[in-house]
Amino acid sequence: MKNILRSIAVVLLFTGCSSDDSELIAYDNPELALEIPTDFPELNSAFYSNKPTQYGVELGKKLFFDKQLSADNTISCSSCHIQESAFADHNPKAIGIEGRIGLRNAPPVQNMAFMQFYNWDGNKLQLENQPLVPIITHEEMDSSILEVMAKLENDPTYVELFNKAFDGEGITADGIYNSIAQYEYTLISSNSKYDKVKRIEGETFTESEAEGYTVFQNKCISCHSTELFTDQSFRNIGFPLNPDSEEGGRSRITGLTEDYMRFRVPSLRNIEHTAPYGSFGQFATLEDLLDYLDTGVLEADNLDPILKDNNNRIPLSEEEKTDVIAFMRTLSDSEFLGL
Numbered sequence: 001m002k003n004i005l006r007s008i009a010v011v012l013l014f015t016g017c018s019s020d021d022s023e024l025i026a027y028d029n030p031e032l033a034l035e036i037p038t039d040f041p042e043l044n045s046a047f048y049s050n051k052p053t054q055y056g057v058e059l060g061k062k063l064f065f066d067k068q069l070s071a072d073n074t075i076s077c078s079s080c081h082i083q084e085s086a087f088a089d090h091n092p093k094a095i096g097i098e099g100r101i102g103l104r105n106a107p108p109v110q111n112m113a114f115m116q117f118y119n120w121d122g123n124k125l126q127l128e129n130q131p132l133v134p135i136i137t138h139e140e141m142d143s144s145i146l147e148v149m150a151k152l153e154n155d156p157t158y159v160e161l162f163n164k165a166f167d168g169e170g171i172t173a174d175g176i177y178n179s180i181a182q183y184e185y186t187l188i189s190s191n192s193k194y195d196k197v198k199r200i201e202g203e204t205f206t207e208s209e210a211e212g213y214t215v216f217q218n219k220c221i222s223c224h225s226t227e228l229f230t231d232q233s234f235r236n237i238g239f240p241l242n243p244d245s246e247e248g249g250r251s252r253i254t255g256l257t258e259d260y261m262r263f264r265v266p267s268l269r270n271i272e273h274t275a276p277y278g279s280f281g282q283f284a285t286l287e288d289l290l291d292y293l294d295t296g297v298l299e300a301d302n303l304d305p306i307l308k309d310n311n312n313r314i315p316l317s318e319e320e321k322t323d324v325i326a327f328m329r330t331l332s333d334s335e336f337l338g339l
Contacts, residue, residue, distance in 0.1 A: 027164045029055045034113075037190035039227045041114045046126040052182040055165040060183030062161065063176060068151045069134075070097050070141035077134065077180070080106040083338045086270035087187060092281025096140040103139065103247060105281045108274050110336065111267065113185040116232055120263045120279050123253045127181040128174075145173045152176075189269050189336040190227075197330070205330065212327030215320045222306055229268035229331065235304040236262045238297030238312060239278050249279075258302050272329045273337060286328065290321045 032052045036043075050056075063069065064077045080094045081087040087109035094102035104120050118124040124133070134140040135148060152158040152171050162171045165179055196203035205213065216224075225231045234250040239261075246252075250259035263279045271277075276284050283289040293314045297307060307313065316324070 027055070029053045029164060032057060032186065034186060034188065037188065037195075037227065040111070040190070041226050041228060041232075043113050044116060044125075044127065046128060046181075047113050047185060050128055050178050050181055050185075052185050053165065055161060056179050056182040057186055059158075059161045059165045059175070060179035060181065062158075063180050064183055069143065069148050071143040071147070072097050074098075075141060077131075080134075080140075081109045084273065086110050086189070086274050086337060088274045090275060092276050094140065096134075096137070097142055100139040100142075102137075104279050105276070108267065108270065109184055110187055110189045110269060111228055112181075112187060114228060117234075117264055121250050121253050122234060122264055127184060128177045131177050131180045132173075145176065148176065149173065187336070189333040191335050192269065192333040193330040194327075195333075206326065208323045208326040209330050210327075212320075212323035212325065215316070215324045216327050219314055219316065219320075220324065223265045223304075224268050230265045233265055234259065234262040235265060236260070236300050236302050237293075237307060238300055238303050239280075239282055240292075240298060260302060261300065262302070268328055269331045270333055270337060272325075272332055286325050287321065290316055290324070294321070 030053065032054060034052065064081075067073045067076045067079075069076055074097050078087075080089050080091075082089050085108075089106050091106065093104060094106040096102060107120060112118070112127055115127075116125065118127060118130050119133070124130045132145060135143050135145060149171050152162075159171060162169065162175050162179075166172070166175045169175060193203050193205075197205055223231055223233065223235065236249070248260055250262040250264075251257065253259075272286070275286070276282070277286065277289045283292065294316045296311070296313045297303070299312060303312065
């Protein structure tokens with residue numbers, strides 16, 4: 001009984017000017033029980049103060065797919081973050097309203113609850129602080145949080161849902177940010193062939209996949225470690241680019257010269273569905289990417305030591321490339337992708 005009472009959000013809906021005319025409505029808004037995969041990294045600490053709830057996630061999902069978040073009502077979060085693409089898209093750089101080209105490739109939205117940095121340069125440490133970025137960025141939604149709130153306030157469905165999700169507080173900026181984060185916290189990908197092999201659930205690697213796993217452990221795992229297949233570090237790996245004049249990678253955040261053109265190591269989960277590759281979409285295919293790493297990357301003063309110590313390359317035979325790509329495809333989670 002105590003647990004039920006804790007989950008009830010008491011909401012006062014005022015039907016008149018006086019509080020004497022108020023109507024008391026009790027909403028049961030229970031926390032959602034997320035299945036946390038074995039051996040995944042620690043949850044981001046912000047998760048614990050914004051745990052997903054029934055109505056919080058329902059609201060966040062509705063907002064995620066709502067084009068009203070953009071100035072001209074033409075794009076939503078889901079326009080650049082498409083489920084079958086691991087909540088990324090297939091453009092080299094993100095495309096916002098009026099066809100405006102963004103600074104970088106749209107990153108996948110998966111396993112966000114376990115990430116300690118968000119965006120390619122890690123400029124956000126809490127997921128709740130991230131939704132405002134696309135809303136106000138000129139090349140993306142080019143709106144403002146006040147403009148978005150004004151639109152939502154005209155929709156009684158939203159008013160009710162915000163009240164259910166956040167103790168009758170009505171439509172607020174924090175409600176927008178927190179609910180979108182709650183929805184994204186639920187986007188957990190952990191049911192790929194690789195996961196089933198590891199859990200001994202009747203799946204086995206093919207010979208090529210098994211060989212590729214060995215190549216991966218020998219030549220890739222230094223950066224793509226943990227069950228997220230990223231160590232979440234920031235590295236300059238010498239990618240070719242013709243970036244916007246504002247680009248500087250991680251150095252835009254830290255102001256440090258040694259962080260110039262360093263970017264967060266991407267997760268390899270669902271990697272076959274997130275082409276093109278690179279922070280600017282420089283590589284159309286995984287084959288193109290591995291060919292570049294094999295033949296030699298661009299020199300840089302702060303090139304990652306792993307590359308510097310190997311003559312600016314990760315040597316791979318053609319057979320090794322074929323096998324490691326076969327292994328990476330075992331990281332695809334068709335259930336998560338909705339396929």
